[in-house]
Amino acid sequence: MLEKIVLAYSGGLDTSVAIKWLGERYNAEVITLTVDVGNEGDLSQVREKALRIGAIKALVVDAKKLFVDHLVFPALQANAIYQGQYSLATALSRPLMAKLLVDAALQENASAVAHGCTGKGNDQVRFEVSVAALAPQLKIMAPAREWGITREEALAYAQEHGIPVPVTVSSPYSIDENIWGRAIECGVLEDPWVEPPEDAFTLTRSPEETPDKPYYIEIGFEKGIPISIDSQKLDGVELIQRLNQIAGEHGVGRVDHIEDRLIGIKSREIYEAPAATVLLIAHQALESLALSKEQLRFGQRVSAEYAELIYNGLWFTPWRQDLAAYVQSSQRWVSGTVRLKLFKGSCCVVGRKSDYSLYQHELATYDKGDTFDQRDAPGFIRIWGLPIITQAQVQLPKSPEGLLGIATTPEDAST
Numbered sequence: 038m039l040e041k042i043v044l045a046y047s048g049g050l051d052t053s054v055a056i057k058w059l060g061e062r063y064n065a066e067v068i069t070l071t072v073d074v075g076n077e078g079d080l081s082q083v084r085e086k087a088l089r090i091g092a093i094k095a096l097v098v099d100a101k102k103l104f105v106d107h108l109v110f111p112a113l114q115a116n117a118i119y120q121g122q123y124s125l126a127t128a129l130s131r132p133l134m135a136k137l138l139v140d141a142a143l144q145e146n147a148s149a150v151a152h153g154c155t156g157k158g159n160d161q162v163r164f165e166v167s168v169a170a171l172a173p174q175l176k177i178m179a180p181a182r183e184w185g186i187t188r189e190e191a192l193a194y195a196q197e198h199g200i201p202v203p204v205t206v207s208s209p210y211s212i213d214e215n216i217w218g219r220a221i222e223c224g225v226l227e228d229p230w231v232e233p234p235e236d237a238f239t240l241t242r243s244p245e246e247t248p249d250k251p252y253y254i255e256i257g258f259e260k261g262i263p264i265s266i267d268s269q270k271l272d273g274v275e276l277i278q279r280l281n282q283i284a285g286e287h288g289v290g291r292v293d294h295i296e297d298r299l300i301g302i303k304s305r306e307i308y309e310a311p312a313a314t315v316l317l318i319a320h321q322a323l324e325s326l327a328l329s330k331e332q333l334r335f336g337q338r339v340s341a342e343y344a345e346l347i348y349n350g351l352w353f354t355p356w357r358q359d360l361a362a363y364v365q366s367s368q369r370w371v372s373g374t375v376r377l378k379l380f381k382g383s384c385c386v387v388g389r390k391s392d393y394s395l396y397q398h399e400l401a402t403y404d405k406g407d408t409f410d411q412r413d414a415p416g417f418i419r420i421w422g423l424p425i426i427t428q429a430q431v432q433l434p435k436s437p438e439g440l441l442g443i444a445t446t447p448e449d450a451s452t
């Protein structure tokens with residue numbers, strides 16, 4: 038019996054070539070799986086194309102809702118941002134694709150899965166670690182990595198084998214896109230000194246071209262999940278799509294990131310993530326109202342760890358589950374509304390409110406109605422300062438450099 042391989046298929050040049058190549062090289066039957074996580078382009082023709090090239094079956098799964106509910110929103114609740122810049126769109130999509138690939142392989146009695154990643158990126162790691170965690174018995178093939186051909190060679194191979202070449206091949210960039218953002222690399226972008234040309238962007242307008250009037254928008258959250266725009270309830274997928282459109286119109290969400298890849302290479306990556314940018318800003322604004330200082334401080338560490346594990350392909354681990362449990366618990370009171378102003382590429386919080394707000398006007402105010410008793414302050418300061426006074430009295434006279442690194446001399450003391 039012929040071996041069966043399930044290939045993660047985008048419809049692009051590399052994975053199209055892979056259909057033929059895997060079939061020939063391994064004398065195998067190839068089944069393609071195309072996962073729709075809000076990718077660019079029209080997926081309706083992808084099935085046809087896969088079959089035409091020689092796949093024995095072409096599966097297409099609309100996974101937008103799964104993606105948003107199980108990957109994107111948990112990452113948003115955790116404020117997961119890699120190196121302070123990247124909202125992780127590509128990185129989040131890979132574990133879901135791996136899961137669906139494994140499901141399809143088991144369903145179809147395949148012995149292997151395949152992906153189109155090269156040997157230099159993060160995605161090969163994310164795919165393979167995830168597949169191995171879910172179904173260690175499956176073989177994993179990476180034609181782009183094994184075969185190691187250039188773009189020109191892939192084009193020649195396609196021509197030779199009658200594989201239709203997508204128009205997007207004319208693009209000088211390598212792009213990955215889903216509902217949470219778009220990543221753009223290659224071409225002139227590989228020079229970190231060169232400003233990204235306008236043609237690299239499709240989701241966001243250049244700030245020079247955005248409306249001259251600011252746009253105000255209100256995002257409603259329930260337990261850390263965005264549920265409405267301007268009081269209109271929307272399901273997650275719709276809400277993100279709508280926000281991509283609105284914020285993109287105002288040029289919000291462009292990122293130019295010198296990124297540290299998992300495999301040790303620094304790379305220059307351009308991102309467009311209009312909805313992700315707005316939602317991450319809004320979510321943090323609401324947390325600052327509803328969480329205590331300690332929760333916020335610990336939350337920053339959790340965010341950093343969470344971002345790192347997503348980036349590094351460790352989604353299917355107890356580590357992720359444990360962090361997720363903390364995040365879930367921390368979101369109990371993160372409900373309310375955030376008001377933002379979008380203008381010429383910027384996104385600023387201008388208002389926030391919550392039924393669980395810890396901001397108490399009568400405590401904060403300097404006006405009438407103040408309930409804070411200032412007579413409590415001196416006692417507090419005496420106790421707060423006690424260890425400092427103790428240490429200064431004991432050690433300062435014996436430390437020539439002083440506590441500030443400024444020498445304390447008898448003259449100093451007398452002036």
Ligand code: ARG
Pocket residue numbers: 125127128159160211212213220221222296306
């Ligand atoms: N550097 C990002 C990551 O590893 C995005 C990679 C997306 N791929 C692309 N061809 N632009 O998650």
